[in-house]
Amino acid sequence: xxxxxxxxxxxxxxxxxxxxxxxxxxxxxxxxxxxxxxxxxxxxxxxxxxxxxxxxxxxxxxxxxxxxxxxxxxxxxxxxxxxxxxxxxxxxxxxxxxxxxxxxxxxxxxxxxxxxxxxxxxxxxxxxxxxxxxxxxxxxxxxxxxxxxxxxxxxxxxxxxxxxx
Amino acid sequence: xxxxxxxxxxxxxxxxxxxxxxxxxxxxxxxxxxxxxxxxxxxxxxxxxxxxxxxxxxxxxxxxxxxxxxxxxxxxxxxxxxxxxxxxxxxxxxxxxxxxxxxxxxxxxxxxxxxxxxxxxxxxxxxxxxxx
Numbered sequence: 001x002x003x004x005x006x007x008x009x010x011x012x013x014x015x016x017x018x019x020x021x022x023x024x025x026x027x028x029x030x031x032x033x034x035x036x037x038x039x040x041x042x043x044x045x046x047x048x049x050x051x052x053x054x055x056x057x058x059x060x061x062x063x064x065x066x067x068x069x070x071x072x073x074x075x076x077x078x079x080x081x082x083x084x085x086x087x088x089x090x091x092x093x094x095x096x097x098x099x100x101x102x103x104x105x106x107x108x109x110x111x112x113x114x115x116x117x118x119x120x121x122x123x124x125x126x127x128x129x130x131x132x133x134x135x136x137x138x139x140x141x142x143x144x145x146x147x148x149x150x151x152x153x154x155x156x157x158x159x160x161x162x163x164x165x
Numbered sequence: 166x167x168x169x170x171x172x173x174x175x176x177x178x179x180x181x182x183x184x185x186x187x188x189x190x191x192x193x194x195x196x197x198x199x200x201x202x203x204x205x206x207x208x209x210x211x212x213x214x215x216x217x218x219x220x221x222x223x224x225x226x227x228x229x230x231x232x233x234x235x236x237x238x239x240x241x242x243x244x245x246x247x248x249x250x251x252x253x254x255x256x257x258x259x260x261x262x263x264x265x266x267x268x269x270x271x272x273x274x275x276x277x278x279x280x281x282x283x284x285x286x287x288x289x290x291x292x293x294x295x296x297x
Contacts (some may be wrong), residue, residue, distance in 0.1 A: 127206025
């Protein structure tokens with residue numbers, strides 16, 4: 001049984017990596033730093049619901065490392081990691097406080113945390129607080145993209161494909 | 166579905182609030198004309214956008230050789246070329262108020278428009294373009 005679970009987690013990791021790398025190749029949705037669809041978070045949300053926080057963290061962490069290896073370099077890694085860590089904390093809190101049906105809400109809070117983490121990282125990178133002026137726009141973007149990815153994760157989870165585990 | 170509705174209303178209010186803040190900032194900083202170019206946290210250049218009669222272009226170079234070309238015109242400023250990987254700074258286009266900066270993350274560059282509250286504007290660009 002453990003092998004089945006390991007295989008499933010590995011597939012999730014591979015899926016998250018592929019989604020992330022492909023999304024990075026798409027032209028930016030808006031010419032504002034930090035606005036992105038964040039589709040790879042769909043996988044993180046699924047991992048949270050099916051396997052729990054610890055495994056979700058492992059999958060997320062490995063995905064970020066591998067993604068930086070494949071595309072992004074070291075600066076990309078810092079930037080990604082900052083956003084993802086805050087996102088993970090918010091998502092974990094969300095799953096603790098809300099029911100699974102509100103996964104889209106959890107996803108929005110995760111997206112908000114993700115953008116907040118990236119803003120903080122950006123402020124350090126450029127040694128300036130001017131980036132925080134983007135906060136209102138990024139907040140709106142987080143609500144929209146977070147809802148979308150949360151809904152997508154919800155639809156996938158409804159299909160119950162992991163009940164074989 | 167009532168629980169969903171509660172959250173939908175909540176997030177809609179947040180979005181409305183953000184939009185209001187954004188529009189207010191755009192409007193209340195419309196008169197600002199001092200553009201500051203910041204590299205690694207230090208203001209390396211300031212341009213008075215209100216005295217420009219013709220476009221004023223200049224380059225900014227990072228210690229590692231990265232480059233951004235900045236074009237300032239009357240009332241607005243933009244990064245018009247750069248050799249950074251994603252060129253988001255270029256795609257952003259012109260800013261004409263203090264609501265948002267132009268940022269080039271790989272080059273640690275930030276272009277902001279603020280209040281003219283200091284007298285140290287070192288690039289009196291009007292003179293270069295020809296005085297009005």
